[in-house]
Amino acid sequence: MLSERDPQPESPQSGSTGRIVISVDAMGGDRGPAAVVAGMADSASKNPAIEFIVHGPEPELAQLVAKRSELSGRCAIRHAEGVVTMDDKPGQVMRNGSGTSMWSAIESVRNHEATVAVSCGNTGALMALSVIRLRKLPGVNRPAIACLWPSRNPGGFNLMLDVGADIKADAPDLLQYALMGASYARNGLGIERPRIGLLNVGTEEHKGRAELKAAQDLIAAATETGNFDYVGFVEGSDLPSTRVDVIVTDGFTGNIALKTGEGTARLVGEFLREEFNATLLSRFAALLALGPLKRLRKRIDPRRQNGGVFLGLNGTIVKSHGSADATGVSAAIKLAFRLAESGFQDRLAARVASAALAGQDAAQPLEQNRASE
Amino acid sequence: MLSERDPQPESPQSGSTGRIVISVDAMGGDRGPAAVVAGMADSASKNPAIEFIVHGPEPELAQLVAKRSELSGRCAIRHAEGVVTMDDKPGQVMRNGSGTSMWSAIESVRNHEATVAVSCGNTGALMALSVIRLRKLPGVNRPAIACLWPSRNPGGFNLMLDVGADIKADAPDLLQYALMGASYARNGLGIERPRIGLLNVGTEEHKGRAELKAAQDLIAAATETGNFDYVGFVEGSDLPSTRVDVIVTDGFTGNIALKTGEGTARLVGEFLREEFNATLLSRFAALLALGPLKRLRKRIDPRRQNGGVFLGLNGTIVKSHGSADATGVSAAIKLAFRLAESGFQDRLAARVASAALAGQDAAQPLEQNRASE
Structure with a gap:
């Protein structure tokens, strides 16, 4: 234990x-x-x-x-x-x-x-x-870049990784992302037992690519070692969701999602500015609405959640x-x-190392269980 | 010709x-x-x-x-x-x-x-x-789902496919998506010669997965057959961009991007509502700002761009x-x-069929060129 x-x-x-x-x-x-x-x-x-x-x-x-x-x-x-x-x-x-x-x-x-x-x-x-x-840290195959994402959770942010360190990730890589992301969420965001979700095209068990199903099994088996909860598959619409704290994905998908989200927020901001500039009355309304508009800008300002963290x-x-x-x-x-x-760096290293050990220990009986089913 | x-x-x-x-x-x-x-x-x-x-x-x-x-x-x-x-x-x-x-x-x-x-x-x-x-239409390997995306282009929309018909696509599939997307943009959006972009993690030539580089070559060679322009790699932030009319990607990535964009727009809308409800003054401002806020809601309302189209x-x-x-x-x-x-359906079928023919014709000399380099 x-x-x-x-x-x-x-x-x-x-x-x-x-x-x-x-x-x-x-x-x-x-x-x-x-x-x-x-x-x-x-x-x-x-x-x-x-x-x-x-x-x-x-x-x-x-x-x-x-x-x-x-x-x-x-x-x-x-x-x-x-x-x-x-x-x-x-x-x-x-x-x-x-x-x-x-x-x-x-x-x-x-x-x-x-x-x-x-x-x-x-x-x-x-x-x-x-x-x-x-x-690389002992036990880490692919390092990852983690970014913060505005969310409805009390802390105001969810965490997503990888957002572009590597263009691919297989199941063991995704497990390491889960471990590293949980450690970051605990030490950087103060979330005692982070909830991990795996990004997919649907939340049903049977959906998505084969490596995601394999990764799901690995991550679900590592919740005690990693001190996190696993909530299952999450979708693109769940990135700001209260269902999850850490979203795990490969660096290709994560990078597309990150830039799509940033681009969409910028587009909505531009549309908002255009509409408030459209007529004399709306320009007057914008003056009165300065407070809420400024607070909104602050909440979705990418500068305030600035910083991708290299992990691993x-x-x-x-x-x-x-x-x-x-x-x-x-x-x-x-x-x-x-x-x-x-002291995040040392905590992360210890966590990854202990998970690698636990994985070695667990591999044997797991295989035997499967064979005897 | x-x-x-x-x-x-x-x-x-x-x-x-x-x-x-x-x-x-x-x-x-x-x-x-x-x-x-x-x-x-x-x-x-x-x-x-x-x-x-x-x-x-x-x-x-x-x-x-x-x-x-x-x-x-x-x-x-x-x-x-x-x-x-x-x-x-x-x-x-x-x-x-x-x-x-x-x-x-x-x-x-x-x-x-x-x-x-x-x-x-x-x-x-x-x-x-x-x-x-x-x-499936003759010559089509994977059908695709195309969706509209709010954009800064004059028509107000860009087109993206595949957003979830299949979880993968190889280079020839991505070429077919380009042909089908161009035909949809011409007949559904009235864009005479659509500009096609291939979704990737960067716009530089050397970036991304191997199948994307192969797809880039196929699409760039098909601009005359397909009656479109090819603008190169585009990023997630380019989905609403004026650089491009049709964004081509595999159904896994496209589905994540679509749901991420929808989720982000919804989040910004919620934040906006919260900020306007925060104080008495901001609630008064919201009354005056009813016009611009309503027009904004209309522009980003997913119901108004409702409809994924199954192509192929x-x-x-x-x-x-x-x-x-x-x-x-x-x-x-x-x-x-x-x-x-x-008459979109017949136009699309004819376009895909002629591209398949052109592809067969072109395959021979292309290989010879490569061999003689």
């Missing part, structure tokens, strides 16, 4: 004053280093327990950091000349990326100066570099939207801090 | 007074036959050129139809005792479904009494029955939402009428 609680983690990496250190790639985002440093300053002013190592061209960063009094004494600069652009191919970056700010930001996690790294750069390159520099590596990486502004970067840093503070 | 225009179709099936006949399954929807007959009456009052054959238990239908003066003399009743429920498995319905209203509704298309059939029933059963009774069979079937009310049923009937009127 495994413990119901995650094991106690080692304490996260602390800076000179006992603060938690976050490694930040200042380059590679669409808005350049000024937006990133502004986001760091924003976070520092709200959170006295945070400290940074920021990576990029020293002269430029020194100037930007000097302008922000909030960062004074709380931000080390690591010089890196090179920048990974959005057009660079992951393969190229793996071969030639060692002088880049992205590489350097990951390096700070690798050598235990920081617990979590944040980057707005090229997702494919960031994942590729993270895998070769941090290596020896270290945690938070991928911010490429187009993130200071608000977006600050949201990603907040998420990185929460994960670092909770 | 193939003609740029679709061939002239045979004229659609006409009723006793030269009207276009639509076959309607009155049963199997969540709201029962009253909602379906109300939708028919609604359509009849708006469209003098429409006539119906309605299928279900005669006594019940006779009573409902008699109450609607709009349907007087324009609606034949075909008695069918059985009802396919939402829980029936497609396999069961294929074996035992011959006495059901769904079977009977398809039969009217099969024996050329009607051009298009409309049903609110169980999608899986409707597709299974349609395939065994109508048979010897006959056209429109699947209405199971929960459709009179407005939803009427929208599905309107779509069915437009497709019947345009």
Whole structure:
């Protein structure tokens, strides 16, 4: 019998004053280093327990950091000349990326100066570099990217993974996603016993692809090991649902769902703006409705749930939207801090390792049971 | 060289007074036959050129139809005792479904009494029955379900297929979806030369699954045969985009995207309602904003784009939402009428057949070219 609680983690990496250190790639985002440093300053002013190592061209960063009094004494600069652009191919970056700010930001996690790294750069390159520099956790075959999704649940968010680390996943991969997603939900969202659902085209048992039926059996058998509940198949319409906390799917499907959801929310927002601009009366109504419209915008603003988390590596990486502004970067840093503070990385590693062990133990009797049926 | 225009179709099936006949399954929807007959009456009052054959238990239908003066003399009743429920498995319905209203509704298309059939029933059963009774068009391997998607394009809609006829599709299937989708867009949406995009996790050439790269080559080579333009890979966020008119994908991915989009639009609508109900002032603002909010609701109302169209069979079937009310049923009937009127079915069949021929012709030199490279 495994413990119901995650094991106690080692304490996260602390800076000179006992603060938690976050490694930040200042380059590679669409808005350049000024937006990133502004986001760091924003976070520092709200959170006295945070400290940074920021990576990029020293002269430029020194100037930007000097302008922000909030960062004074709380931000080390690591010089890196090179920048990974959005057009660079992951393969190229793996071969030639060692002088880049992205590489350097990951390096700070690798050598235990920081617990979590944040980057707005090229997702494919960031994942590729993270895998070769941090290596996969023992027992993990495919790392995954997890994202938050606005939901009707009390916390306001559900979790979905994989949203694009890999274009495929077989049944054992989907089981690992369930374990990693449950651990993230527990440590990042504070959900004691997360409810896991498997994304499919219908909720009936007989529906969907063969690997989903196999994954369903594996996940249903791992609820005690993983300390989660399994709610069965869920559909696209369930992503914001109160039936489920963590939605498990392959990275192709998850990426399409994520972008479809974002695109739909943006479309509805545009339609709303058009309708309120349509007539003089409706423009007047919009003035009176400023409050509710502003609160709505906040609830569906992708910047406020900014940050895909790379799971399954020896270290945690938070991928911010490429187009993130200071608000977006600050949201990603907040998420990185929460994960670092909770000791998430060590808890996740322990959970995956114990599940791998339990899987080995369970495999034998399970097969015998089947054979004797 | 193939003609740029679709061939002239045979004229659609006409009723006793030269009207276009639509076959309607009155049963199997969540709201029962009253909602379906109300939708028919609604359509009849708006469209003098429409006539119906309605299928279900005669006594019940006779009573409902008699109450609607709009349907007087324009609606034949075909008695069918059985009802396919939402829980029936497609396999069961294929074996035992011959006495059901769904079977009977398809039969009217099969024996050329009607051009298009409309049903609110169980999608899986409707597709299974349609395939065994109508048979696939020559040259079609997998039939598909196409749905409309609110978009920023002038017509207000993009088209996506497959959204759930089959859980997989290989490259030649995706090519057929492109051909069928282009034909639907031309005849159903009036887009002379539709722009086709292939749904993927990125727009770069090197991204995505192997079958998508193969499908891309096939579709790009068929633009003249199919009378469409190919715009390349599109992402989930492009579903409402002006870059594209028809989005091609496999039925698993398409179904997830469709339900994710619907679910997101519903969530934003709920958030909006909550925010306008939050305070006294915001409730007052909502009163003034009634006009714009109502127009927004109309633009994203799934009932108004109601109707998945089954493509690739010897006959056209429109699947209405199971929960459709009179407005939803009427929208599905309107779509069915437009497709019947345009002679869509014959145009589609001719297009698929000519593409199959062109494909056979092209296969030989293409292989030789590759070998000589």
